[in-house]
Amino acid sequence: MSTSHTLPRWADLLLLPAVCLAVALLAAGGVVALVGQDPQAVLVVLVQGALGTPRGISYTLYYATTFIFTGLAVSVAHHGGLFNIGGEGQAILGGLGTGLVALWLSPSLPAWLMLPLMVLAGALFGMLWAAVPAYLQAYRGSHVVITTIMFNFIASSLLVYLLVNHLRPTGTMAVESKAFAQSARLPSMKDALAWLGLDWPASPLNLSLLLALLAALLVYLLLWWTRAGYHLRAVGASPAAAEYAGIRSQRQVMVAMAISGALAGLVGMNEIAGVSGRLLLEFVSGAGFTGIAVALMGRNHPLGIVVASLLFGALFQGGAEVAFEVRGFSRDMVVMLQGFIVLFSGAMVYVIAPGVVWVLSLGTRKPGGQHG
Numbered sequence: 001m002s003t004s005h006t007l008p009r010w011a012d013l014l015l016l017p018a019v020c021l022a023v024a025l026l027a028a029g030g031v032v033a034l035v036g037q038d039p040q041a042v043l044v045v046l047v048q049g050a051l052g053t054p055r056g057i058s059y060t061l062y063y064a065t066t067f068i069f070t071g072l073a074v075s076v077a078h079h080g081g082l083f084n085i086g087g088e089g090q091a092i093l094g095g096l097g098t099g100l101v102a103l104w105l106s107p108s109l110p111a112w113l114m115l116p117l118m119v120l121a122g123a124l125f126g127m128l129w130a131a132v133p134a135y136l137q138a139y140r141g142s143h144v145v146i147t148t149i150m151f152n153f154i155a156s157s158l159l160v161y162l163l164v165n166h167l168r169p170t171g172t173m174a175v176e177s178k179a180f181a182q183s184a185r186l187p188s189m190k191d192a193l194a195w196l197g198l199d200w201p202a203s204p205l206n207l208s209l210l211l212a213l214l215a216a217l218l219v220y221l222l223l224w225w226t227r228a229g230y231h232l233r234a235v236g237a238s239p240a241a242a243e244y245a246g247i248r249s250q251r252q253v254m255v256a257m258a259i260s261g262a263l264a265g266l267v268g269m270n271e272i273a274g275v276s277g278r279l280l281l282e283f284v285s286g287a288g289f290t291g292i293a294v295a296l297m298g299r300n301h302p303l304g305i306v307v308a309s310l311l312f313g314a315l316f317q318g319g320a321e322v323a324f325e326v327r328g329f330s331r332d333m334v335v336m337l338q339g340f341i342v343l344f345s346g347a348m349v350y351v352i353a354p355g356v357v358w359v360l361s362l363g364t365r366k367p368g369g370q371h372g
Contacts (some may be wrong), residue, residue: 006357011298016349016356020297021311023352024344028337036334037329042322049321050314054211056321058099058203064306065205065270068212070291071298071305072219075263077144078300080256081236086133086148087264088288089155090126093264095272096159096238099279102272103167103177106184114183118273119211119266122150126257126265129155134257140248144257152288161280177279186274206274208266215263216302222259223302232256264288296349312338 007016029039050060070087077084101121104113133147160175167177189205225231234242235252243249271283294312298304319334344352 007353007360011356013301013304013358017297017299017304017308018350019356020344020349021341023348024337024340027344028340029234030317030328031255031336031340032333037326037333042326042329045322045325046315046318048318049325050318052202052227055201055203056317058201058264058318060203060310060313061209062203062205062270062313062314063309064309065209065212066267066287067290067294067309067312068216069263069270070287071267071294071309072215072291072302073260073288074291074295075298075300075302075305076219076223076263077256077260078295079236079240079258080230080232080252082137082144082256082260084130084148084251084257084260085292086151086288087144087260087291088286089148089152090129090261090264090286091267091288092152092155092159093129093183094122094126094261095268095279095283095349098122098268098272099147099177099180102180102184103279105250106181110181110197111183111185115186115273118184119269122265122268123262124265126261126263130257130261130264131254132253138253140230144253160281160332165281167279175281176276180273181283184273185277188274204275206270208270211266211269213306215221215266216306219259219263220302228255246328256278263266297341311341315341325366 017340025043026281027107029043032039032042048056050056056267070091073087073090074084085212098118098121102114105117109117129151130148133142133151136142136147163175168175184206185208188202189198189207189209190202192199193200199228221229223233231242231247232252232255234245234247235249239249242252267284267287272279276283290312294305294308297311298306298308315334315338319331319337322329323331323334
């Protein structure tokens, strides 16, 4: 179901998500008050923790970077008529590809060659992992929702097996690979800004933020400014009509899932190349599923996804500050707030949308009940 046939495009992309967010905050504030906390004080600490200091902003942008990748992955599949729930597994495989290339080549290659190879490896591994469910749906009739969920578990198990049995250095108990050579490390934002003479606090934020923004721009150009993007969206809108127009829907399923998997596979550049400098077990940590909420809130538009990613990044960072600063406010309550936002941006959006349509229609009515 879509609201785009009753709401102007600007309202569908901007106004409706803002109203949904406001309703979610009101609902969450009511629950916070019921458990004996001051909703206004909690909100002030959350906003201050996420956006009130350069360090808080850095962490917010760091979380948002990962969510941009996974949100775009869900969005591209959606425009092709697919619900890709496999972003988690595709991000894991992408990170595995990124890490394997780094372990293999970083001791002998310079950074200017190593880092692009890691980007390509991450995208390729994520793409190949998504291509299998795509093929099963396009040519064998298996539903992509079921197969991508199953592939999440397979990817997680594969990563555990490789780290425990093959990639973990001998004599260590930590389930992680050895450290990459320096050429496989993305510069932090602190170091990058220092090159420009600017002082910025130390944080996990790194140059993969620029890669995420570039990916959002390229997705926008692909979907709305190229023939390939038109074909993909045509199949997503109506496979039968697209087939009648000569567009092969099976091929577009493969294309949509391949691009989606490649985008999810880039998560490793932020988490592995940008922060840890080694292959870890839990580097995705649910970001693939958060990407679904990000895409819903961003109305599956790249610009909306960037804004929604910033919101969820602020919730993650600000929520950590609230759990630390506000006595009696646990991390579970922050998860509750995130759940309200997902609820009102997803399922409840179709309950809220008619009210927004009615309010907008008041401004177009002429005196005497006539519509303009």
